[in-house]
Amino acid sequence: MMISGGGGRSSWSSSTSSWVPTTSVSASGKRIQREMVELNNDPPPDSSAGPKGxxxxxxxxxxxGxxxxxYQGGIFFLDIKFPSDYPFKPPQVVFKTRIYHCNVDPDGLVSMGILKDDWSPALTITKVLLAVRSILTNPDPYNAVVPGIAHLYLGDRAKHDDIAAEWTVRFAK
Amino acid sequence: MEEQKRSPRKQKLALVDSNGQNLATLLSPRFKSAAAMAGWDEEALLLASLVVEDTPDRDSKHKKRYVLHSKTPPTNSSRKRRALRTPKARNPVTFLDLDAEETPRKDSGRKKEGKKSCVDNEGSKVEEVGNELREKNQGAPSSGSALPCIDKLRDELSCAICLEICFEPSTTPCGHSFCRKCLRSAADKCGKKCPKCRQLISNGRSCTVNTVLWNTIQLLFPQEVEARKAASASKGRQQVQNLSPETAFFDNLRNSTQPRGAPSRSMRRSGATASTTQDDEDAALARRLQREIDEQSPETTRIRAARVRARRGVSTGQHEDAALALRLQREEFLQTFRGSNQDQSNRLPSSSLARANLRAMASRAMNLRISERRR
Known part of the structure; x- marks a missing residue:
């Protein structure tokens, strides 16, 4: 699973960077612009998002956090890459800040159902960020990409939380 | 009796000729609002008022007779007339002005305001309020009307996929509506699930436009709809121009034939619409083509379906092949049509006929391939 995710990622990023024109009038561009406006008008709590350049x-x-x-007190940066046929394909969400979490792989790639097969074109970045925030509160160890962390989470929750808090202090502050 | 009936009508006609604008004030607000909804301009309104006078209306006939019996000479005094009509004007109908682009009606409203001094009834007050409302609309051109809940409506009538006002909305069996094009793409690329609730939906290909919803959207957001129509049309043009030298050649050919065919056809369709003759031609051709090649989709309203097809056929970014095929077919049709129109066999030599046939076969094969790929 990790391998396929990584492979898709590299080809993806190259295709988006070569394909995207700066002044886009495509359907995906329009939709992304609209999401940007809505994010500005009605920002979600404790998170923000916008074009990098x-x-x-x-x-x-x-x-x-x-x-x-x-994860409380930590500020986590994420990279979001939209495919050219967004919103019909899910965006790719990657943690740039290191985080100790069973659903985030060592490269930072977030593994969630709605970012894969359960994606729906009616979902927006606002909703995706909300979902990411919710897995920070409630990790999903049964669909984990890092089995070790999931094991620890199920077996010794206190130790898991200690390590996660330590990582937050170390990397996210 | 017969004469009595006719003479007031003549008198009325004379009245219109002498001071035509007076008539605008004679119309009841109810009639005016109905006319506004039908999109009539002032001229049509005046004409219609004459027709209305002819229709058997007990009340008005009685009044006419009253005018005759009172032995007053037929004057042009509009004050008297208005005095007679006040009961009708007292009963104003507050109408919802959904179209912001009704300057003719507004003008008539202005005239009425100018003469308001003689009759100060509630009807004119309502008219005044209406005018204010309309002016407010023009102050804020982004919103189609000044309904207080327009923002909520905008959210409600937006497509969850493109986040814009639904364009030709289609409703799923589970009750969610999206732009037809968006729903089709979603069904093609994301599986046959409702984007909102993930319920199974049927093939996105067979989706039909929710007519009531579409008409409502067109009434509420005319500017957005127009902008989107224009955008898709220009996009289609651009794409057509980018196709290939061969099609460009046929494009020229088509343009050269256009002035001959266009006037008669556009006249038949009484140029009430603001579309150009090229659009008309395109639509006519597409409609004909559709009749020939299209048996799969159920036609609800034929003209609309044709328009949709024409637009979709040339505008979708992804299906350039389909656009090319349609284009070729259109040219093929145009050639044959031109031939039959003029009845000149020397205009169509056998070699070009053969070429046209070949092209038709190729395009049909392409169509087949496309439909297979989609399946």
Whole structure:
């Protein structure tokens, strides 16, 4: 699973960077622009997102760790890459800040159902960020990409939380 | 009796000729609002008012007779007439002005305001409010009308896929509506599930436009709809121009034949629409073509379906092949059509006929391949 994810990622990023024109009038570009406007008008709580540079298809987002979780106080940066046929294909969400989480692979790739087979074109980046925030609160160890962390989470929750909090202090502050 | 009936009508006609604008004030607000909904301009309104006078209306006839019996000479005094009509004007109908682009009606409203001094009834007050409302609309051109809940409506009538106002909405069996094009793409690329609730939906190909919803959207957001129509049309043109030198050649050929064919056809369709003759020609051709090649999709309203088909056929970014095939077929048709139109066999030599046939076969094969690939 990890391998396929990594492979898709590299080809993906190359295709998006070569394909995207700066002044796009395509359907995907329009939709992304619209999402940007809506994010500005009605920003989600404790997170933000926007284009990284002049490339509309490459965004950067931040999530502030929810209080009451081992990630509290941390600021996590994410990279969001939109495929050229967005919204019919899911965006790719990668943690740029290191995080100790069973659903985030060592490269930072977020593994969630809605970012893979369960993607729906009616989902927006706002909803994706909300979902990422919710897996920070409630990890899904049964669909984990890092089995070791999932094991620890199920077996010794306190130790898992300690390590996660330590990583947050080390990398996300 | 017969004479009595006719004479007031003549008198009315004379009245219109002498001061035609007075008539606008004679119309009841109810009639005006109905006319506004039908999109009539001032001229049509005046004409219609004459027709209305002819229709058997107990009330008005009685009044006419009353005018005759009172032995007053037929004057042009509009004050008197308005005085007679006040009961009708007292009963104003507040109408929802959905179209912001009704300057003729607004003008008539202005005239009425100018003469308001003689009759100060509630009807004119309502008219005034209406005018204010319309002016507000023009102040904020982004919103189609000044309904208080327009933002909620905009959210509600937006397509969850493209996040814009639904364009030709199609409704799934589970009750969610999307742009037809968006729903089709979603079904093609994301599986046959409703994007909102993941319920199984039928083949996105067979989806039909929800007519009521589409008409509602067109009434509420005319500007957005027009902008999108224009965008898709220009996109289609661009794409057509980018196709190939051969099609460019046939394009020229088509343009050269256009002035001959276009006037008669556009006249038949009483140029009420603001479309150009080229659009008309395109639509006519597409309609004919559709009749020939299309048996799969159920036709609800034929003209609309043809228009949709024409637009979709040339505008979709992904299916360039389909656009090319349609284009070729259109040219093939145009050639044969031109031949039959003029009845000149020397205009179509056998070699070009053969070429046309070959092209038709190729395009049909291409169509088949496309439909197979989609399946």
């Amino acid at each position: 002049d490339n509309l298809y490459h965004w950067i987002a931040t999530i502030i 929810t209080p009451g979780t081992p």
